Amino acid sequence: MAQRDQTTRMCALTRAEKPVAELIRFVLGPDGVLVPDTEAKAEGRGVWISLSHDAVAEAVKKKVFGRSLKTEVGLPEDLPGLTELRLVQRYLGALSMAKKAGQFVSGAMKVRGLLETGNLIALITATDASADGRSKMVGPWKALHHAAREEGISGFDVPHFELLSSEQLGLALGLENVIHAALTKGAAAQAAVEKARRLALYTAKPTDEGTGRHAVDGDLLPNGQV
Structure with missing residues (x-):
């Protein structure tokens, strides 16, 4: 991920140079219709745009x-929506791979145990979790991050993602x-974290004051990551 972060491209909208981790690439398909190249691996000339729905x-x-692209471009009916769908699919696919690798754990008791020992690299909560259940994890x-600060551990970061509903997660994972x-910890799980960060960045929105799900201690954070 570090090497990817160091590679920069120019956003065609803002003309700002950014790490490719903060951008998304678009290419023309064989039919002349623009498609999101979420893995930035498709052949041909691409257009880089800041990783944001807006x-x-x-x-x-x-x-x-x-x-x-200096050519006529066909556009899907809802390119921002299609892009989000592709990012969701990549995230769910990565979670499935992490599960197969034994690097995905579900269930309140098991997750609580990992939080107590610190043996996790990301916490995941369904968007439809109850407020009480969520607070018992948050x-x-x-406390895990507070303990790391108290012990002077620099760079400690266990992100918390609230990106998808329990139904979306369950259907994709067969649970x-x-x-x-x-x-x-593991390569498959780390790949899922990177996919989650990209989806969270793309869908960033102001906090919904009705739920408070996207704020911690009053600070506004990217949608789905707190």
């Missing part, structure tokens, strides 16, 4: 893709009632 929508509005999660989950 940025992609603005790029469509300002006809950035056609100007950048409390130990905050029932996935409300609380965690990722443990």
